[in-house]
Amino acid sequence: MLDPNLPIIDPHHHLWDHPGERYLLPDLLRDTASGHRIEATVFVQCGAMYRAEGPEAERPLGETAFVTRASGRHGGTHACAGIIGMVDLTLGDRVAPLLEAHRAIAGPLFRGIRNRTAWHPSPEIRTNLVTPPPGPLEHPGFAAGARQVARAGLTLDVWAYHTQLPLVLALARAVPELAIILDHCGGPLGVGPFAGRRAEVFPAWREQVRALAALPNMAVKLGGLAMQVNGFDFHLAGRPPGSAALAEAWRPYIETCIEAFGPARCMFESNFPVDKGMCSYPVLWNAFKRLASGASAEEKAALFHGTAARTYGLPSSFSTSPAR
Template sequence: MKVVDPHIHLWDLKTHQYPWLANPGVSFVGDARALKHDYLLDDLLKDTGDIELLKCVHVEANHDPKDPVEETRWLQSVADAPGSRAMPNGIVAAVDLSADNAAEVLEGHAAFANTRGVRQILNVHHDKLYDYVGRHFMRETLWRENFKRLRQYRMSFDMQLYPSQMEEAAALAKAHHDTQLIVNHAGMFVDRNSVAGYRAWRDGMRALAQCPNVAVKISGLAMFDHQWTVESLRPYVLETIDTFGVGRAMFASNFPVDRQFGSYGDLWRAYAAIVSAASEAEKDALFVRNAERLYRI
């Protein structure tokens, strides 16, 4: 089975700082203490097993916020090393668009050949268990002004948010129709125990899908379903594909975070089982071509 994986993370604890791994704890996404070890390209390639990884995209791993460009510098050196097969082929770098130095950071990231976009986690939730950032960045003037700079560098924006934020995100996408937005983790449907929660996810995803410049990664589902099965993932996968269409959806692993809940091969084979009735062209789009096109790799 051949895949392009558009959402992986690497880290080297010997040489770099990752504050979230300095004193890791347990949260709704699992036990971060199990992740407090180096996870390098060789480790990823070992995890792939019988899955043929053609290319991959690294998404920022919450590196030291004092020097986000250093993570990109390191990742480019990994990609440039002999035997790396140019992996990670694409880099989604970290930036705080609310910071005064955002323009400088974007310019720093843009200097590296494999940089394709940036991510800033946006998740806000009324329940502290699920809240990541505690502020509504998309409503802030400086953040929105710096968001405009992405066009200058041909950078996409990986958007990690909750359903309650999707209406605002759709408005942002419409205001910046020439910037590619990519929703992470199928929209992080976290409020699963109510009809209202499902409707918020469904309607929010539909609002985002109305924007031609928004795509979605089907990934991270295990963060909300630690005992997942093919059948438990199926409705979220199919609803996401139905909403965005085969042309704007792509599968991704979220490794090594989702490694806590299953092997790399089991995850990809589960995706394959769910879309087994799709055409070969549709499967090729979902597993390979969309990621290549959207991340220009």
């Protein structure tokens, strides 16, 4: 492990039990105990453990209840110290009581919302187990729902492909009081109609990232690049990649985000178990540490734990506890 005493808050992972694919608390804890100093984690909605009955808008409460039961300290890690749940923001002003219902279940663990928003018309581009309908970001009620999230003092995570970043920009401008976190480096696509076109996609993606970074209510998660949709085909090789190979492939994207947003608005993320399809948890964090090797101690503190703690309102003790 590189720099094994560096405190880390992993601000983006999932828990689920789907047919043929399971990643639950014991699986997460095996990863967080694999050598890096993971002080805390943040769960992000993934459409799992919903209620089987009741009003459609209330079914995601089942996921929040499940994750709340999983939250707690296990060894040196507080798993699911923050919970990002699902409330359909296209409901507009009707979002408010749903937010309170999630809070009634999770209390202070409940820190924000994420909707299914990543969408592209190509059938070859898909990152959700259930394909979301097109258009939630530009739905007339979405910004109104987002304002309710801001009024509640919560955050909004947005997972969008690079082709959708103008919609994210419009949302951030329409609701400047809302803290919005752009997931997975803004989704530079590398499959389907974008396969083999990295040289064309990169400048278009970079232009949108810089435009988003100009808005003070935006932050970005550095990760998610091991998803197949980004076009890095490490999963096709005979052996899993090492951290040096990952760092070399991802450097242009990570450095662009850090240069645009600054370390105070950037946070490294695992996106596990999704990114587990290409690399292991310890190799992933070694890659991030290689990418941050030239940063100052203060900048590393922000990138690996400080930005996540501040953004999600997590206790500062998660990033200041004595070395193990």
